[in-house]
Amino acid sequence: MAEQARWSDMRYVLLTVVLIGATTLGGCSEGVLDPKGPIAFAERQILFNATGIMLAIVVPVMLATLGVAFWFRASNERARYLPNFEYSGRLELLIWSIPLMTVLLVGTVAWISAYDLDPPKPIASSAKPVKVQVVSLDWKWLFIYPEEGVASVNQLTIPVGAPVSLELTSSGVMNSFFVPQLAGQIYTMAGMATHLNLQADYSGTYRGMSANFSGDGFADMHFNVDAVPPEDFANWVNSTRSAGPILDAQAYADLVKPSKAVAPFTYRAITPGLFAGIMSTESQSDEGLCVKYPKSMRAEQ
Incomplete structure (x- = not known):
């Protein structure tokens, strides 16, 4: 009876492990393990390569631990007991060489990938890149x-199969732009611009988010990336131009005020040089942020 109870308990443990594993993997349908573009695919491959290299040492160590425990069990009379053992050069070489090779392999993969997937590096393509200027606000994203x-x-609406060149900055608090299925995350900081290139190879809607805590509205600071065929992208641009407000200095001053869970909307036109004006934003009062615009923009107001 005790033996049956023990096997019954083991079955429950195994079932629990399987259910936890299935639940964990079920959350990968919209994450880094389900890439929809060349950059995200390459990043997933790096993750697989690094995991495989580390498993090459983790799995043997786990098996060796079980093997040592089994061999040196009390009932095994063939196991030698060496209480005076102190040093073995061969064992030292084995113990240190395997972790050293693992570190060298993982470091080499990371080093090569750091150059191949450099965020500002353009994506080779015959299609014309789409330029987008990104501004992280409190707590929303502006795409120009x-x-x-x-x-x-x-x-963020982009054409399928075309590279997208992003130039990113922040209106104030540092943030992090992240679309797991298309590209890795990159920081946005006030007064400077970072660059990121991505591409969607399949039509669909992908989740974008803020990956850096930035205040009360951080939890709702997410957006959709709509990857559509090139003709649908052109139609979206034309329809956007036909209706909606104009994004000028006053509209931006209203937009930059903190707000939570803002529903998506569009601007049919933008003031030239707006992104450059946002780059020079400075905090001048407790009421909010005041933008220092170029002379050409101040003259239009």
């Missing part, structure tokens, strides 16, 4: 399309 002359809030 300088060549198309439109802008959107909490919605």
